[in-house]
Amino acid sequence: MKRLINRLRGRHYPLTGQIIWLTGASSGIGAALVPVLAAQCRHLVISARDISSLMPIAEQYANVSAMPADVTDPQSLALVAHHIDEVFGYIDTLIANAGTCEYLDVGQFDAALVRRVMHTNFDGLVNTVAAALPLLRASQRGYLVAVSSSVTWLPLPRAEAYGASKAAVDYFAKSLRLDLAQEGIDVSLVAPGFVKTPLTDRNHFAMPMRISAEQAAQAIVAGMQQHQHSIHFPKGFTRILRLLGALPDCLQWPLLKLFTRSQRKPRA
Numbered sequence: 214m215k216r217l218i219n220r221l222r223g224r225h226y227p228l229t230g231q232i233i234w235l236t237g238a239s240s241g242i243g244a245a246l247v248p249v250l251a252a253q254c255r256h257l258v259i260s261a262r263d264i265s266s267l268m269p270i271a272e273q274y275a276n277v278s279a280m281p282a283d284v285t286d287p288q289s290l291a292l293v294a295h296h297i298d299e300v301f302g303y304i305d306t307l308i309a310n311a312g313t314c315e316y317l318d319v320g321q322f323d324a325a326l327v328r329r330v331m332h333t334n335f336d337g338l339v340n341t342v343a344a345a346l347p348l349l350r351a352s353q354r355g356y357l358v359a360v361s362s363s364v365t366w367l368p369l370p371r372a373e374a375y376g377a378s379k380a381a382v383d384y385f386a387k388s389l390r391l392d393l394a395q396e397g398i399d400v401s402l403v404a405p406g407f408v409k410t411p412l413t414d415r416n417h418f419a420m421p422m423r424i425s426a427e428q429a430a431q432a433i434v435a436g437m438q439q440h441q442h443s444i445h446f447p448k449g450f451t452r453i454l455r456l457l458g459a460l461p462d463c464l465q466w467p468l469l470k471l472f473t474r475s476q477r478k479p480r481a
């Protein structure tokens with residue numbers, strides 16, 4: 214029904230006929246996006262560092278090709294962009310999904326860990342945009358989807374590096390949206406709650422309302438088809454997080470302290 218209303222309002226953006234570049238497609242949310250995108254688009258280029266994980270995914274579809282690329286290495290991204298330029302001359306959609314997560318143990322403060330996470334999540338996304346922008350400009354309907362996180366709405370314990378890297382992504386993408394609007398290129402931010410992937414399988418804490426990677430992929434594509442500027446899910450979780458994030462400090466702080474205490478590891 215909602216889709217029909219959006220169609221009537223002229224706010225439906227089909228993936229049919231699109232050339233799409235998806236980073237971080239070798240596992241988790243990225244890998245789950247592949248079948249959903251491949252079923253609708255004209256061609257999907259998938260990238261990640263581990264080509265041996267990407268190839269078996271790509272081989273399942275006639276319209277998917279895989280290329281290795283490390284988002285922290287602009288040269289490897291330039292090779293993918295060059296290949297796309299040679300074959301297609303443009304992309305309609307870039308999904309900058311590659312990312313990592315490491316938690317900080319403040320007792321053993323590790324600046325290198327923070328730099329590592331920032332480098333992959335923020336510098337990596339900027340590098341990806343730099344490589345893909347000329348290809349998006351060559352499309353009639355350029356669209357950039359940046360995968361961030363709902364963590365940016367509320368400071369969470371041990372998430373200093375991850376949260377800061379995704380907050381940087383948020384600001385970058387929102388600002389970029391303003392500047393690229395003049396060129397007809399739209400920008401969406403994806404803010405997942407907890408999704409079951411190899412990334413969260415490493416977590417040793419409770420992950421309320423965690424959904425499957427397949428559910429996440431469906432939510433992302435549904436949001437993309439409406440060019441929602443903020444694609445967030447699962448709604449029950451992200452709305453609570455947003456509400457807590459909007460509380461005045463005098464109310465938010467005691468709640469956060471309570472949460473931090475419950476997450477603290479007992480001292481040996």
Ligand SMILES: NC(=O)c1ccc[n+]([C@@H]2O[C@H](COP(=O)([O-])OP(=O)(O)OC[C@H]3O[C@@H](n4cnc5c(N)ncnc54)[C@H](OP(=O)(O)O)[C@@H]3O)[C@@H](O)[C@H]2O)c1
Pocket residue numbers: 236237238239240241242243260261262263264266282283284285310311312313314333337360361362363404405406407408409410411412413
């Ligand atoms: N899972 C969640 O609950 C959750 C919540 C909020 C946001 N997110 C975000 O969603 C995105 C996908 O996460 P996920 O949970 O699906 O994690 P995942 O299963 O660990 O997948 C991460 C993907 O990124 C790729 N990647 C990592 N570092 C890279 C690099 N330097 N260069 C190129 N590719 C790289 C990995 O492939 P290679 O290792 O082969 O390069 C892999 O394909 C991330 O941006 C993450 O921050 C996830």
